[in-house]
Amino acid sequence: MFNLEELDIIDEIIKKRGLASKIFINREVLHPDYVPDSLPHRETEIRKLADILVVSAKGERPSNVLLYGLTGTGKTVVAKYVVKKLAEKASSIGTKMNCAYVNTRKIDTPYKVLATVASSIGLRIPYTGLAISEVYRKYVNALESWSGLHIVILDEIDYFVKRNGDDLLYKLLRVNEDLSKSKVSIIGITNNLYFIENLDPRVKSSLGEEEIFFPPYNADQLFTILKQRAEKAFNPNVINDSVISYCAALAAREHGDARRALDLLRVSGEIAEREGASEVTIEHVKKAILEIEEGRIYQSIVTLPLQQKLILKAIVELVSRKGSTTTGEVYNLYVDIAKKYGLEPLSMRSVSQVISQLDMMGIVIADVRSMGRHGLTKVIKVKEDVIKVVGEVMKNIA
Ligand SMILES: Nc1ncnc2c1ncn2[C@@H]1O[C@H](COP(=O)(O)OP(=O)(O)OP(=O)(O)O)[C@@H](O)[C@H]1O
Numbered sequence: 001m002f003n004l005e006e007l008d009i010i011d012e013i014i015k016k017r018g019l020a021s022k023i024f025i026n027r028e029v030l031h032p033d034y035v036p037d038s039l040p041h042r043e044t045e046i047r048k049l050a051d052i053l054v055v056s057a058k059g060e061r062p063s064n065v066l067l068y069g070l071t072g073t074g075k076t077v078v079a080k081y082v083v084k085k086l087a088e089k090a091s092s093i094g095t096k097m098n099c100a101y102v103n104t105r106k107i108d109t110p111y112k113v114l115a116t117v118a119s120s121i122g123l124r125i126p127y128t129g130l131a132i133s134e135v136y137r138k139y140v141n142a143l144e145s146w147s148g149l150h151i152v153i154l155d156e157i158d159y160f161v162k163r164n165g166d167d168l169l170y171k172l173l174r175v176n177e178d179l180s181k182s183k184v185s186i187i188g189i190t191n192n193l194y195f196i197e198n199l200d201p202r203v204k205s206s207l208g209e210e211e212i213f214f215p216p217y218n219a220d221q222l223f224t225i226l227k228q229r230a231e232k233a234f235n236p237n238v239i240n241d242s243v244i245s246y247c248a249a250l251a252a253r254e255h256g257d258a259r260r261a262l263d264l265l266r267v268s269g270e271i272a273e274r275e276g277a278s279e280v281t282i283e284h285v286k287k288a289i290l291e292i293e294e295g296r297i298y299q300s301i302v303t304l305p306l307q308q309k310l311i312l313k314a315i316v317e318l319v320s321r322k323g324s325t326t327t328g329e330v331y332n333l334y335v336d337i338a339k340k341y342g343l344e345p346l347s348m349r350s351v352s353q354v355i356s357q358l359d360m361m362g363i364v365i366a367d368v369r370s371m372g373r374h375g376l377t378k379v380i381k382v383k384e385d386v387i388k389v390v391g392e393v394m395k396n397i398a
């Protein structure tokens with residue numbers, strides 16, 4: 001419970017900052033999981049998927065479908081959109097049809113995937129403790145007593161197969177052989193084209209009974225998508241078309257990734273709001289690019305193993321002092337740091353390998369130079385923004 005004084009403080013802050021945002025009416029609309037009412041420039045893909053799945057509204061089993069295409073091309077949102085509409089239709093005409101959605105990158109073990117799939121037809125599986133074959137048997141039994149059509153969306157399936165192999169996928173693709181009163185269809189989604197090529201042929205042919213490719217968006221298409229969202233997300237007159245079109249053009253530069261475009265728009269709005277501005281400008285978008293990039297660097301540094309973080313710490317200390325450094329200098333300083341942390345230092349060879357890896361990840365820049373008769377060394381530099389992020393990350397480790 002608050003006491004009166006605390007309430008006064010909160011009131012004071014609310015009075016000063018206001019609860020209503022000058023920038024946003026509804027920022028949820030820019031959230032990556034939001035499913036809009038219409039999906040511009042995906043009519044073809046929606047039509048193809050709906051054509052395949054439409055029989056499900058009558059309770060008939062549609063073919064399995066594989067959706068593939070680069071990141072941010074609308075695969076997840078189209079799958080959720082079409083299935084939601086069909087489920088509504090099915091329920092309105094009394095068809096027993098249900099859908100399970102699992103992001104197998106987040107829910108990443110066969111046990112948890114099956115438990116999540118089963119929970120959508122009301123079966124509770126304990127969090128751990130059963131053999132996977134037992135979980136499967138329970139799912140099959142539950143399907144039989146439920147007697148309906150189960151559509152199972154397995155998103156980001158390449159991550160799952162890479163980590164766990166294709167046993168569960170294979171089993172789910174054949175589950176209909178164990179069923180007489182119920183049916184299951186699988187929608188697999190991936191942005192890894194290489195994954196499809198390398199799938200076991202049996203899995204490939206049955207998962208890919210039908211395939212739908214999602215092409216990247218161009219800048220004009222991204223503009224329409226952003227505009228539709230901006231109208232719902234921002235207050236009137238807060239953002240003009242030239243700013244939206246700038247975001248669209250930037251996101252279209254690598255490949256037309258709608259997620260990246262929406263992130264840019266959201267972060268630009270948040271920066272404008274933090275600054276107390278009444279409009280979102282191109283300057284805010286430029287700042288948003290830097291902030292998003294910094295976030296990306298932060299993620300890649302924060303997830304490094306401790307020894308690698310310490311090597312990076314040594315590099316950053318030396319580069320801050322003298323502009324650039326070499327493998328030998330890094331090694332000496334790193335050994336001291338590792339000892340301070342009570343760790344057994346890695347060998348010179350391993351440290352050199354870690355430096356190459358950091359170079360490949362774009363965290364440091366390492367050029368190999370000849371030192372005459374002393375052989376080769378790496379001259380290592382680090383960009384300003386990395387130095388800043390390493391400082392923050394190192395603050396948080398003991
Ligand atoms: N045609 C569209 N209209 C409106 N919003 C869209 C459209 N296409 C994509 N989006 C939005 O862009 C974001 C990315 O789309 P989505 O998550 O479906 O991409 P994806 O193809 O599944 O990418 P990934 O392979 O990285 O998972 C989502 O927030 C989604 O709502």
Ligand SMILES: [Mg+2]
Pocket residue numbers: 075076077155
């Ligand atoms: Mg997706």
